[in-house]
Amino acid sequence: MSGGLTPPVGPDDHAAGPAGAPVTLVEYGDFECPYCGQAYPIVTALQERLGDRLRFVFRNFPLKESHPHAEHAAEVAEAAGASGLFWEMHDTLYEHQRALTDARLLEYAEAIGLDPRAVARDLESGTWADRVRQDFRGGIRSGVNGTPTFFINGERFDGAWNDPGEFLAALTQASS
Amino acid sequence: MAATLLAPGTPAPDFTLHATPDQTVALSELRGRPVILAFYPADWSPVCGDQMALYNEILPEFHGYGAELLGISVDGVWCHAAFARDRKIHFPLLADFEPKGAVARRYGAYREHDGTTERALFVLDADGVIRWSYCSPVGVNPGADGILRALDELTGRTAGARS
Numbered sequence: 657m658s659g660g661l662t663p664p665v666g667p668d669d670h671a672a673g674p675a676g677a678p679v680t681l682v683e684y685g686d687f688e689c690p691y692c693g694q695a696y697p698i699v700t701a702l703q704e705r706l707g708d709r710l711r712f713v714f715r716n717f718p719l720k721e722s723h724p725h726a727e728h729a730a731e732v733a734e735a736a737g738a739s740g741l742f743w744e745m746h747d748t749l750y751e752h753q754r755a756l757t758d759a760r761l762l763e764y765a766e767a768i769g770l771d772p773r774a775v776a777r778d779l780e781s782g783t784w785a786d787r788v789r790q791d792f793r794g795g796i797r798s799g800v801n802g803t804p805t806f807f808i809n810g811e812r813f814d815g816a817w818n819d820p821g822e823f824l825a826a827l828t829q830a831s832s
Numbered sequence: 833m834a835a836t837l838l839a840p841g842t843p844a845p846d847f848t849l850h851a852t853p854d855q856t857v858a859l860s861e862l863r864g865r866p867v868i869l870a871f872y873p874a875d876w877s878p879v880c881g882d883q884m885a886l887y888n889e890i891l892p893e894f895h896g897y898g899a900e901l902l903g904i905s906v907d908g909v910w911c912h913a914a915f916a917r918d919r920k921i922h923f924p925l926l927a928d929f930e931p932k933g934a935v936a937r938r939y940g941a942y943r944e945h946d947g948t949t950e951r952a953l954f955v956l957d958a959d960g961v962i963r964w965s966y967c968s969p970v971g972v973n974p975g976a977d978g979i980l981r982a983l984d985e986l987t988g989r990t991a992g993a994r995s
Contacts, residue, residue, distance in 0.1 A: 721888050721920050796890055801975035802882040814972070 661810040662797045670742040673711035678831040682713040682807040684795040687749040688723035689803040696750040716791040725756035734784035744768040837940040837965045845938040849926040866899040867956040871949040875907045875915035883973045897983045955982040
């Protein structure tokens with residue numbers, strides 16, 4: 657029933673890997689979601705395996721009702737992204753996803769080289785809330801049905817992302 | 833074999849079901865605004881939980897269309913109450929419990945041999961007429977994109993044009 661990725665990957669997205677890569681993998685994820693936490697090392701391994709053949713894009717889909725810290729975690733990742741440090745924060749959050757209180761988020765911000773007071777102000781005023789909401793709405797329109805949801809070259813991947821062999825095969829097939 | 837859902841253009845059969853041990857919801861009470869009926873097989877099973885949890889997060893978008901969302905399964909009221917509390921569900925979960933699945937049957941959304949409802953979605957217009965229906969494979973969470981497209985058509989809005 658998915659109508660495909662809406663909007664398509666664009667310049668505002670957080671992307672790792674070459675824009676001309678034959679495969680673009682988009683994840684709609686939530687930093688506090690344990691399944692996304694399970695997916696994190698799997699995706700990292702796929703990135704290592706596929707190298708320049710893969711571009712990986714992350715979009716926010718915080719499930720705020722289930723995960724009370726997910727929204728602020730997403731906003732802090734966006735704040736880091738504005739300073740060119742999105743992936744540093746993305747990785748830090750997934751490596752510490754059981755410790756995502758505001759105080760810890762500010763510690764992580766400082767650890768990667770951001771001014772924690774500026775990040776605290778951003779959280780306070782909701783500077784990045786619209787951006788996160790925009791990702792979330794795009795996700796709903798794209799047919800996101802839980803977290804994580806992956807799209808391979810714009811099509812929702814309904815296979816087993818937690819089976820590294822199956823995931824790799826789908827990506828490899830899309831690249832050929 | 834999948835059930836044959838009531839098709840678009842059909843007036844939605846009215847029903848009154850318990851939402852909590854002492855509260856009922858009648859479909860006819862909701863005339864005047866769009867209604868989303870989400871039949872799902874069971875509380876607590878992982879996929880259902882995800883689907884209802886997802887709709888819970890999307891509720892503000894549905895309300896943006898003035899639409900009401902009702903979840904319906906054959907689980908009893910106490911089961912729904914525990915599930916709704918655990919998942920912090922902010923919309924009614926109706927118990928199609930006695931006679932079991934009677935409402936689901938009238939919508940063509942009952943799985944006879946499983947004794948549960950299908951994973952079926954209906955969007956009704958303000959006059960209580962079915963405008964869109966969709967039956968998902970029971971193991972697949974259908975997401976909400978189809979519901980939103982149906983609401984767009986119903987309200988004459990274009991996707992993404994809402995503020």
